[in-house]
Amino acid sequence: MSECVVSLPMYDWPELQTYNNKFFKVLSQSFSHQGYKAPNALDRTRDRMDVWLDKNLLLSQTCGLPFKTLLKNKVSLVGTPAYGLNCGAGSYYSVIIVHQDSQLKKLEDLKNKTFAYNEKGSQSGYAALLYTLSVIKDAPQFFTSSFQSGSHRQSIQAVAEGKADFAAIDALSWELALRHEPTAQKLRIIAVSEPTPTLPFITALRSPRELDKLHMAVVDAMVALDEETREALLFIGFAPMQVSDYQVIEDRLYAIQETYGLDY
Structure with missing residues (x-):
């Protein structure tokens, strides 16, 4: 019998x-x-x-975008962590950041500027940014200059170092950066995206009974954590989200595909 697999890749910074x-x-x-x-x-x-x-797979955490695209109907949802982000339990958002010394103050100021994104498969770093910018008339013609940084942390560094003018960083990564990434002190927020369900905990395809057991295992583990660890990971709970709660991500993906002519 093969050994079960557990990973926590999404916020596994060296400091964490x-x-x-x-x-x-x-x-x-x-x-x-x-x-x-x-x-x-x-x-x-x-x-x-x-x-x-x-x-x-016994448990891992993924991003909402691949959950609704590449992983659709291939994994099961265990639940969604609730983080201390001043947002609804099980929800998060992206902050759009610029250098503190820049003259950029609002979304319209970002026209024809260069943005860094962690990867195109990211809800918070790419899809949420394009969706937020799409309110600007003729957005596709203004937001063509960009590059992939490799991670939220590297996007933060790129903006701080002047390699990019702006980036979208998920709110949890931003909080971690304020704690652990010195270059974040050189940046400021000019806008935030609309909230979506945060990064889900997933497992291999399983029965509802098994999913209930795994959900309770995560709840019990969060309750049993020492306060220092819970605060370091910003855990405040574990929300019993449904797959249907993530439909908003897919709907917004269709919207940006239509606006920008993208193909996922």
């Missing part, structure tokens, strides 16, 4: 790995109480998509 390891240790105990045997360690080596599509 100790805390994610602590969360994994508590998760493993909760999984055991529900009849599941967790692996010995988090998977930090394999490609994220390979892990997400692994038939032995």
Whole structure:
């Protein structure tokens, strides 16, 4: 029998790995109480998509955009973390950031400027940005200069270093950057996107009964976490979201595809 797989790739910054390891240790105990045997360690080596599509996936976290595109009907939703973001439980948003010394003050000022994005498969760093900019008349002709940075943290660094004029950063990554990334102090927020459900916890395709057990395992693990770890990871709860709650991401994807002529 193949060993189950667990990963927490979305916010596994070097400064957070100790805390994610602590969360994994508590998760493993909760999984055991529900009849599941967790692996010995988090998977930090394999490609994220390979892990997400692994038939032995016990738990991972993905982005809402691939959840509604590449992973649609191929994984099951366990639930959605609620973070301390002054947003609805289980929701988040993106902040659009510029250099603090720039003259850019509003969305319209971003016309013909260069933006950095973590990757085109990102809801918060790419799709949410294009959707937010689409309110500007003739948006496609103004927002053609961009490049892929590789991560939210690298997008922050790119704007701070003047390599990009602006970027969209998910609110949790922004909070982590304010804590751990010195270049974030050189930046400021000029706009925020409309909220969407935050990054879901997923597992391989499973029955409703199994999903209930895994959901409870995560809830129990979050409750059992020490306060320092919970605060470091910004956990405030675990929302019982439904797949239908993520339809807004797919709807907005269709809207930006139509506006910008994109193909996902």
